[in-house]
Amino acid sequence: MLEIFSTKIILFAIIGAILTGYTCSLMGTFVVRMNLSSLGFAMSHAAFAGAALGIFLRKDPLIFALLFSTFVSLALGPLADKAKLKTDVVIGVIFSLSMALGLLFLNLSPDTAMSSTALRILWGSVLGMTTADIIYLLIITVIAILFVIMFFKEINSILFDRKLARASGINDKPFYYLILFLTSLTVAFSLKLVGGLLVFALMINPTSSVYQFSYDMKKIILFSPIVGVISCLLGMLMSFSLDLPTGSSIAIVCSIIFGISVLISPKRRKG
Amino acid sequence: MDKAVELNSVDTTYEGEKIPCLKGISLQIKKGEFIAVIGPNGAGKTTLLETINGLLESNKGEVKVLGKALRGDGNDIRKYVGYVPQDYSIDELTPFLVSDVVLMGRYGKIGLLKPITKKDREVAKNMMEYMGIDGISKRPIGKLSGGQAQKVMIARALAKEPEIILMDEPFSNLDFEARREVSDKLIHFHKNRGMTFVIVIHDIASIPKACNRVIVMDNGRIVADGNKEDILKPELLEMGYKGIVC
Numbered sequence: 001m002l003e004i005f006s007t008k009i010i011l012f013a014i015i016g017a018i019l020t021g022y023t024c025s026l027m028g029t030f031v032v033r034m035n036l037s038s039l040g041f042a043m044s045h046a047a048f049a050g051a052a053l054g055i056f057l058r059k060d061p062l063i064f065a066l067l068f069s070t071f072v073s074l075a076l077g078p079l080a081d082k083a084k085l086k087t088d089v090v091i092g093v094i095f096s097l098s099m100a101l102g103l104l105f106l107n108l109s110p111d112t113a114m115s116s117t118a119l120r121i122l123w124g125s126v127l128g129m130t131t132a133d134i135i136y137l138l139i140i141t142v143i144a145i146l147f148v149i150m151f152f153k154e155i156n157s158i159l160f161d162r163k164l165a166r167a168s169g170i171n172d173k174p175f176y177y178l179i180l181f182l183t184s185l186t187v188a189f190s191l192k193l194v195g196g197l198l199v200f201a202l203m204i205n206p207t208s209s210v211y212q213f214s215y216d217m218k219k220i221i222l223f224s225p226i227v228g229v230i231s232c233l234l235g236m237l238m239s240f241s242l243d244l245p246t247g248s249s250i251a252i253v254c255s256i257i258f259g260i261s262v263l264i265s266p267k268r269r270k271g
Numbered sequence: 272m273d274k275a276v277e278l279n280s281v282d283t284t285y286e287g288e289k290i291p292c293l294k295g296i297s298l299q300i301k302k303g304e305f306i307a308v309i310g311p312n313g314a315g316k317t318t319l320l321e322t323i324n325g326l327l328e329s330n331k332g333e334v335k336v337l338g339k340a341l342r343g344d345g346n347d348i349r350k351y352v353g354y355v356p357q358d359y360s361i362d363e364l365t366p367f368l369v370s371d372v373v374l375m376g377r378y379g380k381i382g383l384l385k386p387i388t389k390k391d392r393e394v395a396k397n398m399m400e401y402m403g404i405d406g407i408s409k410r411p412i413g414k415l416s417g418g419q420a421q422k423v424m425i426a427r428a429l430a431k432e433p434e435i436i437l438m439d440e441p442f443s444n445l446d447f448e449a450r451r452e453v454s455d456k457l458i459h460f461h462k463n464r465g466m467t468f469v470i471v472i473h474d475i476a477s478i479p480k481a482c483n484r485v486i487v488m489d490n491g492r493i494v495a496d497g498n499k500e501d502i503l504k505p506e507l508l509e510m511g512y513k514g515i516v517c
């Protein structure tokens with residue numbers, strides 16, 4: 001089965017999987033620790049709706065995915081921050097609206113509906129990663145890594161406790177919004193490989209797996225992306241060899257890794 | 272005369288509330304003072320501390336800390352003001368080690384884009400030894416007893432080597448032996464480093480000996496303020512300071 005693909009496609013798929021897995025799971029460590037899971041969920045579905053609109057308008061789906069997910073992160077960020085409103089409700093509304101719009105846009109583009117492009121943003125695909133896609137992914141990965149290295153003190157303090165971080169003289173707000181913003185970029189750029197429905201699994205599962213083994217945030221930040229990369233590569237292999245959608249395969253692999261982690265977690269063992 | 276803290280007719284209102292929680296507070300604290308703040312539940316003690324370090328924004332009057340008016344987010348001032356909060360909810364599964372939590376106390380002071388130096392690690396380590404928690408430095412913070420966690424929070428605040436330190440019931444989880452021990456250590460910092468202390472405390476018996484001034488709060492106001500000996504007279508305490516306004 002593998003022989004029918006050119007080396008370039010396979011190479012791009014592998015590089016794409018490594019970069020996507022790394023960045024998604026890196027941002028995932030922050031999303032999980034800061035209880036922003038539902039926000040990430042809303043972002044990824046908004047990105048899907050955006051991409052669908054892009055296809056409908058015959059424009060670049062990526063730009064619309066970026067606009068939509070960034071909009072959600074910036075619109076809902078302050079709400080989640082202040083917890084003035086029941087954010088669950090708002091996020092539920094955004095989520096269902098995004099799905100409705102996304103499917104509507106796909107339906108309204110008859111010649112492309114359920115075509116490969118449309119399916120790709122739903123389920124993801126290892127095929128058709130372009131040079132531009134790889135460059136974008138590389139840029140966002142480098143930005144995310146630099147962000148963590150340069151602002152390690154601030155990020156670490158905020159992940160521990162935002163109020164205590166503030167009490168120690170750290171300006172937490174800009175970092176909170178930067179984390180949200182980078183997450184929305186990551187979601188949008190990952191759409192092509194994993195798809196809008198399942199990019200979220202790649203953010204949450206690897207870090208949740210690593211959480212089972214460590215109480216040290218530094219190690220969690222270090223190892224979650226590695227588990228993310230492994231999930232992506234194994235998922236891709238599964239997708240190639242069994243001819244399954246890439247996003248589903250990756251989501252299944254990282255769910256299995258999570259399940260095993262929970263089972264063998266020393267945190268759950270007595271003694 | 273150097274002032275550490277200066278409040279002029281300060282009102283602080285919580286978001287969404289109509290009535291201010293602190294009402295017209297005026298207060299001057301000199302550098303090197305050791306102050307105990309007492310008063311019943313809901314008197315506004317915590318609110319006072321968080322107004323001083325800018326975690327809460329006052330909506331009337333003027334707050335000056337170390338000679339600078341508190342404006343905007345107040346992060347600059349908090350680099351010099353240590354804070355041990357009354358409650359800090361630390362989940363059992365919190366993925367941070369004690370040694371990291373203490374070192375983090377210095378992060379704001381180190382500043383943006385500056386590396387953590389050997390000296391920073393040394394100070395944090397010394398504070399842990401000093402507070403007697405060096406033996407648990409590699410334990411997850413969520414797995415400590417209430418008293419141990421409280422010592423970690425005190426070590427964290429001291430690790431910053433602040434000029435002013437605000438403590439909100441720092442002894443509430445400590446046994447009597449530990450109260451005396453920690454209290455002696457604070458006195459040491461007060462004496463040798465000239466740190467200014469403001470401590471909210473319920474148990475009058477455990478007010479550290481170095482304390483020279485007691486402030487009594489009730490219903491968002493300061494109802495008494497003076498020498499420890501004058502304020503802590505049994506008859507005044509019994510009356511609950513009702514009707515006494517300084």
Ligand SMILES: Nc1ncnc2c1ncn2[C@@H]1O[C@H](COP(=O)(O)OP(=O)(O)OP(=O)(O)O)[C@@H](O)[C@H]1O
Binds near residue numbers: 285292314315316319
């Ligand atoms: N987040 C908040 N929003 C609205 N009101 C608040 C908030 N926090 C405290 N208050 C109110 O402000 C008043 C003073 O509270 P504060 O926490 O300063 O009291 P305290 O003196 O520290 O009490 P305690 O001894 O119980 O710690 C109380 O009446 C309380 O109900």
Ligand SMILES: [Mg+2]
Binds near residue numbers: 316317318439
């Ligand atoms: Mg209080």
